[in-house]
Amino acid sequence: MDASVILFYVISVLLVLSSLMVVFLRNVVHCALALVVALFLIAILFVMLHAPMVGVLQVLVYAGAIMVLFLFVIMFLNPTASEPRRKLWWGFGSAAALLLAASLAALLSNGEAPADPVTATETFGSPETLAKSLFTDFVLPFEITSVLLLVAIIGAVVLAKREP
Amino acid sequence: MDHPYFPLLILFTLAGAVVLGLLFVAQKVGPKSPNPVKAEPFESGNPPRGDARIRFSVRFYLVAMLFLIFDLEVVFLYPWAILFRQLGLFGLIEMGIFLGILLIGFVYVWKKGALEWD
Amino acid sequence: MQAYIDQLIRDGYFAGMPKEVVYAVAMVLAAFIVLSVFVAPLAGVTSWLERRVWARMQSRVGPNRVGPQGILQWLADGIKNLLKEDLIPSAADAKLFSLAPYVVFVGFLCAFVVIPFGSQLIVADLNIGILYILAVTSLVVVGILMAGWSSNNKWSLLGGMRSAAQIVSYEIPAGLSILTIVFLAGTMSMQGIIKAQGWAPWDWFLFNNPFTFAAFFLYFTAALAEGNRTPFDIPEAESELVAGYVTEYSGMRFLFFFFAEWGNLYVIGAVATTLFLGGWQVPPVTSDPILLGVLQFVVFFLKAYLWVFIAMWVRATLPRVRVDQLMALCWKYMVPLSFLCLLGTICWMLVFPKGNQIFSVAMFVLGLLIVAYFFKRVVFQIRHARPELYFKPHI
Numbered sequence A: 001m002d003a004s005v006i007l008f009y010v011i012s013v014l015l016v017l018s019s020l021m022v023v024f025l026r027n028v029v030h031c032a033l034a035l036v037v038a039l040f041l042i043a044i045l046f047v048m049l050h051a052p053m054v055g056v057l058q059v060l061v062y063a064g065a066i067m068v069l070f071l072f073v074i075m076f077l078n079p080t081a082s083e084p085r086r087k088l089w090w091g092f093g094s095a096a097a098l099l100l101a102a103s104l105a106a107l108l109s110n111g112e113a114p115a116d117p118v119t120a121t122e123t124f125g126s127p128e129t130l131a132k133s134l135f136t137d138f139v140l141p142f143e144i145t146s147v148l149l150l151v152a153i154i155g156a157v158v159l160a161k162r163e164p
Numbered sequence B: 001m002d003h004p005y006f007p008l009l010i011l012f013t014l015a016g017a018v019v020l021g022l023l024f025v026a027q028k029v030g031p032k033s034p035n036p037v038k039a040e041p042f043e044s045g046n047p048p049r050g051d052a053r054i055r056f057s058v059r060f061y062l063v064a065m066l067f068l069i070f071d072l073e074v075v076f077l078y079p080w081a082i083l084f085r086q087l088g089l090f091g092l093i094e095m096g097i098f099l100g101i102l103l104i105g106f107v108y109v110w111k112k113g114a115l116e117w118d
Numbered sequence C: 001m002q003a004y005i006d007q008l009i010r011d012g013y014f015a016g017m018p019k020e021v022v023y024a025v026a027m028v029l030a031a032f033i034v035l036s037v038f039v040a041p042l043a044g045v046t047s048w049l050e051r052r053v054w055a056r057m058q059s060r061v062g063p064n065r066v067g068p069q070g071i072l073q074w075l076a077d078g079i080k081n082l083l084k085e086d087l088i089p090s091a092a093d094a095k096l097f098s099l100a101p102y103v104v105f106v107g108f109l110c111a112f113v114v115i116p117f118g119s120q121l122i123v124a125d126l127n128i129g130i131l132y133i134l135a136v137t138s139l140v141v142v143g144i145l146m147a148g149w150s151s152n153n154k155w156s157l158l159g160g161m162r163s164a165a166q167i168v169s170y171e172i173p174a175g176l177s178i179l180t181i182v183f184l185a186g187t188m189s190m191q192g193i194i195k196a197q198g199w200a201p202w203d204w205f206l207f208n209n210p211f212t213f214a215a216f217f218l219y220f221t222a223a224l225a226e227g228n229r230t231p232f233d234i235p236e237a238e239s240e241l242v243a244g245y246v247t248e249y250s251g252m253r254f255l256f257f258f259f260a261e262w263g264n265l266y267v268i269g270a271v272a273t274t275l276f277l278g279g280w281q282v283p284p285v286t287s288d289p290i291l292l293g294v295l296q297f298v299v300f301f302l303k304a305y306l307w308v309f310i311a312m313w314v315r316a317t318l319p320r321v322r323v324d325q326l327m328a329l330c331w332k333y334m335v336p337l338s339f340l341c342l343l344g345t346i347c348w349m350l351v352f353p354k355g356n357q358i359f360s361v362a363m364f365v366l367g368l369l370i371v372a373y374f375f376k377r378v379v380f381q382i383r384h385a386r387p388e389l390y391f392k393p394h395i
Helices: A003-024 A028-048 A052-077 A087-110 A127-136 A139-160 B006-029 B059-082 B084-111 C002-010 C019-057 C073-082 C094-114 C129-150 C154-185 C190-195 C210-226 C251-276 C289-317 C323-351 C357-383
Strands: none
Touching: A003 A028, A028 A052, A028 C094, A028 C129, A052 A127, A052 B059, A052 C129, A052 C154, A127 A139, A127 B059, A127 B084, A139 B059, A139 B084, B006 C019, B006 C073, B006 C094, B006 C251, B059 B084, B059 C154, B059 C323, B084 C323, C019 C073, C019 C094, C019 C251, C019 C289, C073 C251, C094 C129, C094 C251, C129 C154, C129 C190, C129 C251, C154 C190, C154 C210, C154 C251, C154 C323, C190 C251, C210 C251, C210 C289, C210 C323, C210 C357, C251 C289
């Protein structure tokens, strides 16, 4: 077996484990940090697929920025370490998980490989390729992103600066 | 194995191993004299009072939120920077619109006083 | 690096061994050498030098007992910390508490992978090099928050929060000022950025146009703030927060935080050198590859260490700023200014697509004049100081 295949399996197993920890750990801060680990492992998978730019952005934006925000909010609210489980959330979560499992099972039972597989080459996920497709094929989504960010800015300020 | 990012993985592993090794040595050779006073939270010599997980200002949350948004903006600028010479005028107009919209956001934040710390 | 190993294999060394094993062994060896022979003494000697430099600037002697001039002080400190008890407070979250130094240390160390010490001396020349450095720096924030929260101590929590808020805030001006260089070079690879410059100072990006000149100082200031250095060291302000997020740490775990801080100082200098100061570029004086490699390393190291020294100088000179001043400086001055620098550089590139050599030389001369004036002031101050405060290197 190829070394990169072994590495893929090792990282996948760790990824599944850390994702399970996100769900099952009782302390919210521990859950958030398990999520950091999971996001970091996903970044490694991206890099292995010759998409280093996406991998680094995954670390920079998700593991770095978004998780810092999550941790700030968790520490701000300071929840007690072990909150009683809520039946409603468990029902909702299980239903969503079942739905996902069903759709995945349907896909897998088809037995078909995904249409038009692309062979990853060195330039496949390079910054240049990514930039080219971002600024030519995906101009409109890119511009809409700025509106989305504007809405997020205004939303954050309105929520945080609300008069008591 | 000949992946260009392979050295990274090795360094990550090795750095972890070095820290682990040194901490292990420190555990072995270091003295151990546990004592309840030594193990309580340090509060400048006074007995600790109340919960250490104090609530703090909502401003930290606002800073994190603003950082996230502007970080995303910077991240979008990087691909443009690489292809700046090739994209030419079209890219310039595209980015002009993108940055213009975000500039409105920045001015809004400033005018609302969200950048004030007090 | 890989090319060099390929060359060795072709020359008939390691006959009969599979290629992958040779690669893996070479990588582990190289990484270990980087770690133990370069990074550890570098951070250690920097810590000693910093204490000596401050002492000199404050008319003290500083550590001078262990080894000649006290240069082995860092080793003694390391051994002392190794022999200390590893305390974990009873109320702390033991798992996170012991894990936090790992995150901070690994995050800092991984920046060394892409630092180009010479045209061949780089562990991995990633095509996203500079973005990678930004990414691993953001991992450090998670480690600091872990340390602050898990200590179960008011000072630690406040220090961790302040530090995280400060690092993430200053990441914006740092990212924007780095971006001006990415625009000029058209690549994010560290070697690519250096190759886009020349050995002569007027070919450096620092003197390319007035906006990159300003961006350099913005970057350096933002990097100091990201490294929690004075005048931006409020997260560990002794007078109000004991030691910030490291309050409860002791022994080796404590050491790892400071190891990362001093090592990070060099990373700041190295990144500044790569981006703005022409990196390892040397005039073509020799064609011998080994001699050239040594020369490049020396040039790069000295350029980077100059900024480490300036960071020490700044720390000995400036008082600490307040939290509100710190945040206002970042969001109200540095973010708009670095943004202006970016726009200015873009305009400059549109007006002078090939750069403007005459202007670069003029900027270089101006820079020299500023440095000369500065030195004149320093000499003036020293002349007018009391004689017992004169620099005496033999003590």
